[in-house]
Amino acid sequence: MGMKRKRSVEEFTTFVQETGAQLHRAALLLTGDHHLAEDLTQATYAKTFAAWSRVSAADSPLAYARTTLLNTYLSHRRLRRNSEQPVDDSLFSHQEVHATDPTTRLDLFDALATLAPLDRAIVVLRYWEDRSVADAAHDLGITQETVRTRSRRALARLRPLLEAHHPGFERTTP
């Protein structure tokens, strides 16, 4: 192994150690599945490593990796759309079945799965990473208005699910 390549691998290893948990958790929130999250995280880091000589010289390698993660996730979802059942139907029917049972717990991943992939990505960026509207728009390559609109729509969808079935979201009296 050449010295430069060895140094690149060492730098990259440090980068993964510093950011791996964060990206993996983001991937988990996006996919809702441990295996898919592992695949997504590794695919992200593989692409990052392939461009490492340039990424490492950038202001924020993490920003590059985050964008790659989002693009890979959204691309993957798009490619899978042919073979997927609409997740909304199954979960809403699930919700209806248990709607009368307030003790039924709804996992947060199930609630997130009711969202369109882009809306889910926006929720993860805005509410998990605390990214601003402007930053989220930049990360996703969409307008700030789109972020706001889709964010409102996503929350409107999540709110009744979580308030009905998730501990800590009980409806509070105004």
Next chain:
Amino acid sequence: MNDFDTRLGDALRDRVRGEQPDLRQLTEGSVRAGTRIKHRRTAGIGAGVLAGLAAAAVVAIGLPGGGTADPGPEVGPAAGSSGSSAPTLDEECLERLDDFRVSHGKMPADDSALDDYVNGLGEQEGNPPSTREDQLKAMSPRLCEEPPVEEDSSASVGKQDLPITFALEGWNCDFPADDKFPCSGPNDAWLSFVVRDAADHDYWADDADKGGDPNTVWVSEVHDNYFVSVQGKLRGTPLDDVIEGLTFAPTWER
């Protein structure tokens, strides 16, 4: 942020707080897969080019102080008559050679064996040394040029060729070609989304037939330097749903 927003953020963090990937496995797997991605960038190089690369490897490694960043004066495409502007096979090039060797099963993994291997090729083919040198001269620029950064070829949001995406339940889209991508939907519906230069918007927006194409179903407003025309047959899908399914990037980066 209101109370629900705050609780949602807290709940998301709580949900994944204990999640920890296997960082060692993640790193090793990513390096392997990333190296494969880099190699795929050179996959377009044909067999003859591979032979040229091998020849380049031999000459580069066989230089005085081989394996270092100190190329001989004869190395490079301009070596020969003048030799004054020859690019050098620096460490970056040698790193790529290293990647190349490791990734190709036919190639021996150590330098001396590689040397023997390529010399053997030359002898088998009856190539005099000058031919291998010519191959090196031809190949070294390609060996040393910066590979392009890999871009996703999909139409997904983010860094992409086209500034729009379309997502609507029951609809499937193909990858973009040129400035457009086609989608198909229920009841044999189909649409073609075409990204156009903002300068052409008046023609498309004002013409009663929308650019002279009776299949045009909608023309977007101008978004910075572009707009989108939608052509095809909706066959029952509400146009409002189609418009709702479109996402526009702020700018078309061409």
